Amino acid sequence: MSKKTVLRKSAAKVFANSGGAAESVKAGRRAGYFGPYGGRFVPETLVSALDELERHYKAAMKDKSFRAELDNCYRNIAGRPSELYFARRLTEALGGAKIYLKREDMNHTGAHKINNTLGQALLTLRMGKKRVIAETGAGQHGVATATAAAVFGLQCDVYMGTEDIRRQSLNVFRMQLLGAKVVPVSSGQKTLKDALNEAMRDWMGSVGHTHYIIGSVAGPHPFPTMVREFQSCIGREARRQMLAAEGRLPDLIVACVGGGSNSAGIFAPMIRDRSVAMLGVEAGGRGPGIGDHASTLCKGKPGVLHGSLSYVLQDADGNTAPVHSVSAGLDYPGVGPEHSYWKDTGRVKYVSCSDDRAIDAVMTLARTEGIIPALESAHAVAEAVRLAPKMKKNRIILICLSGRGDKDCNEIASILEKRKKK
């Protein structure tokens, strides 16, 4: 089947179930759509703000001085470029493909999130706005937003579910230390998706002076495109670094997928390099039952959530299903629309990895390489650990190590404690 046929079939499948979006989607040309996915399913109040954002974003990306300033921020604030690290002992222990790590965990604030918040904070200044808001689950995006806001002197409010505030008290304190206000959200399930709802509501009443820094490649257009672009520094650097280190591109890239920003950032710049296989790893949680995992692409269906059409975990009526993952950053019932497109076209393969395997991967990487990965990133490590021994020694796997695990140490300790008792 040709690529075009696959695309048409995937589009037809979604359209069979679609009304409004279909018209524009069929043409496949409209900005903000990835095949049949994406769009802008938001209240009218936000449409003009999204138009304004899109205008400023496009102008900024064409403006050399903006790009230069962004590069400067990447270097001086985030500490980019992040290292490409050959994991020698892990490679030897597994006895198969060579494993490289893209060290996003070495960035300022400990994860890839800062790449996006710096970009959007610069845009905020360009739009003449003085306040930013954000949603956060584990607090990593909140901390990265609070950091960017502090660097640029912006007022910052971060919405966070009360359940997450309880679980992530250290990050709450970090945000406050950075001068941000953490706004508790006690509606719905009191977690990330509810924080996103609340931030969206704030924005509807404050669009005049406030920019909403969405933390992933999700949400209404132009966020999925914009966040992917701001995260693409990961893949651009990695591509260059791989060529320098090995004289060729990797055979496989593995990255974890929650909303999908670190994976989109490393995949997108190499998506046209057909020799590079790509694997997105979702949170398999405790098992395949509803409420036990967050494997949106593996187990969900197309639906509308948080402003875009994409794969989503819902009940039969279309209400959002509860999700679970040991890693708060993957604990989200939706996913960026471009990933849905990549899944349907077959360009990227998506699998899921259980809580237990992620914890095992943390220990493996810690003991072979002296790196404690974030629980999110550990999902990608686990898949690489599974696949490497099956691959020839002249093959190369590149893992996006999206963040460091310091924030997860309490969680990991309590899980290991429970394991001992079993």
Add this chain to the structure above:
Amino acid sequence: MKNRLAEVFKQATASGRKTLVPFITAGYPDAATTGALLTELERIGVRVCELGVPFSDPIADGPVIQASYTDALASGFKTGQAFEIARRYRNRGGRMALVMMVSYSLVFKQGPGKFLARAAGAGFDGLIVPDLPLEEAGRFEAMAARAGLANVMLIAPTSPLARRIRIAGHSRGFIYYMSVAGITGERVSLPKTTIRAVAELRRKIRLPVCLGFGISSPRTVRLACSAADGAIVGSAIVRRIADCVQSGASGKKLVASVGRFVGGLLKAAKSSR
């Protein structure tokens, strides 16, 4: 059959009357009470009623309505019950125009064609899909028209004038004009800029304009009706329902209390010209 929504506004416009559009949540606190509320609202003189379908992530709604959605879903509400409530109301001879407020997430899940057919079959006259803006509404609009349902579109204070007129051209039944940017909820007064903008819009278009968001009292209803063809009241009514639920009042008392409150709002709307 003629669309009741179009009929109500035609008569109101002809006689210079203003229309009060109350909003209640389907299935809150339960389907039977929602049915009793519909009957009561019709008895006291309401001609158009908005029925909200509970959804897990209603970004366009304020905290009061969201809480009612969360409660209804927690007690096992299914979207199908919204159709059932309307069907039973029609079977009892109910004649108000019924407009469903529903997130596109729920519509998309069933497929818009199927969803619209079910809504029309149950006796709804129109839909408000707050997260389906003009750019995404293309085919849905035509499908709704074919099903005999009015797709009521929203205008925000942030919509530029040219866009307001464009939206008005696509809306059917009436135009839902949001008095303030932000979410629904109760407010003491209404922005003067909104009142002026509505008056300006009404000079340019023929479709009736109803003002919603933040209208909570006879005073704000009068203010809204001074500029628009009607006023939509949601949170203030749902809050009264919630108060009754929390105080453990019987279904009868709840219905009577809501009836008294909406009666006061109706009087305010009728006294407006």
